[in-house]
Amino acid sequence: MTTQDLIAQIHKKKSFLCIGLDTDLDKIPTYLLTEEDPIFTFNKAIIDATHQFAVAYKANTAFYEAQGRKGWKSLDKTIDYINKNHPEIFTIADAKRGDIGNTSSMYAKAFFHEMAFDAVTVTPYMGRDSVEPFLEFRDKHTILLALTSNEGAFDFQTLKCDGTDLYKKVLETSKSYKNSEQLMYVVGATKAEYLAEVRKIVPDSFLLVPGVGAQGGSLEEVCKYGMNKDVGLLINSSRAIIYASQTSNFSEIAAAKAEVMQREMANQMRLFYPKNQRDEN
Ligand SMILES: O=C(O)c1cc(=O)[nH]c(=O)n1[C@@H]1O[C@H](COP(=O)(O)O)[C@@H](O)[C@H]1O
Numbered sequence: 001m002t003t004q005d006l007i008a009q010i011h012k013k014k015s016f017l018c019i020g021l022d023t024d025l026d027k028i029p030t031y032l033l034t035e036e037d038p039i040f041t042f043n044k045a046i047i048d049a050t051h052q053f054a055v056a057y058k059a060n061t062a063f064y065e066a067q068g069r070k071g072w073k074s075l076d077k078t079i080d081y082i083n084k085n086h087p088e089i090f091t092i093a094d095a096k097r098g099d100i101g102n103t104s105s106m107y108a109k110a111f112f113h114e115m116a117f118d119a120v121t122v123t124p125y126m127g128r129d130s131v132e133p134f135l136e137f138r139d140k141h142t143i144l145l146a147l148t149s150n151e152g153a154f155d156f157q158t159l160k161c162d163g164t165d166l167y168k169k170v171l172e173t174s175k176s177y178k179n180s181e182q183l184m185y186v187v188g189a190t191k192a193e194y195l196a197e198v199r200k201i202v203p204d205s206f207l208l209v210p211g212v213g214a215q216g217g218s219l220e221e222v223c224k225y226g227m228n229k230d231v232g233l234l235i236n237s238s239r240a241i242i243y244a245s246q247t248s249n250f251s252e253i254a255a256a257k258a259e260v261m262q263r264e265m266a267n268q269m270r271l272f273y274p275k276n277q278r279d280e281n
Pocket residue numbers: 020022060094121147148149150186187188210211212213214215236237238239240
């Protein structure tokens with residue numbers, strides 16, 4: 001999917017919501033556990049109920065890998081289901097990969113080619129040759145970790161390096177990578193005020209912003225500092241949406257949560273775009 005397709009979908013749905021499919025057998029309604037593939041059954045119900053409010057789904061691969069080969073099968077079925085039924089939706093494999101070039105190429109093939117995700121999250125610290133193999137896949141997107149939402153982000157990411165914060169160095173250096181226009185960046189919602197600094201370095205790039213909902217980040221603050229002319233944000237929420245209820249109508253309750261976020265996003269877009277610009281979009 002191209003970035004333009006993603007932007008068009010955002011304006012059409014008035015949403016930049018990414019729903020995290022962090023599907024955990026200990027958290028889904030217990031009556032689903034008798035199903036042949038409880039993870040896929042749960043995901044399908046969530047997707048069917050929420051797709052009109054979301055522009056992206058992010059599957060954190062840890063939750064699938066934890067179930068071994070059954071988990072990989074559930075992940076494969078989930079991405080196939082989204083691609084077949086909602087091809088307009090942007091899909092992210094949150095795998096946080098990256099290795100020597102030879103190995104990164106294999107990770108890229110796994111998530112872009114075999115599983116047909118639109119994007120994969122990648123760690124930046126092995127440098128250029130660990131990231132560029134992902135960028136070789138055109139119309140696919142590589143989402144580099146810049147400033148993460150967790151407390152430990154301050155261990156390294158904000159340390160000074162050549163007089164600047166390390167995460168800023170990551171942003172700046174990555175702009176020189178081959179096909180860097182296919183890069184997006186992770187910036188945690190819990191660090192919204194840093195988004196202004198991020199935008200000085202990457203004004204046009206899309207940012208994947210996890211950490212609203214269960215981690216306490218504010219959607220309004222993220223929009224205030226992070227929104228750009230194309231919206232430029234994918235705000236992720238996982239647990240606060242998909243585990244809003246453990247009852248038999250869990251998917252409707254998840255949809256209601258997603259709709260509340262979508263409405264707030266529509267409101268933020270209204271505030272950001274002057275009326276005449278809105279009419280053009
Ligand atoms: O790369 C990510 O998506 C990510 C980066 C980050 O800095 N913080 C973060 O929470 N995430 C992921 O985003 C999701 C957040 O989930 P909730 O806190 O349940 O909304 C999880 O899948 C995390 O692994």
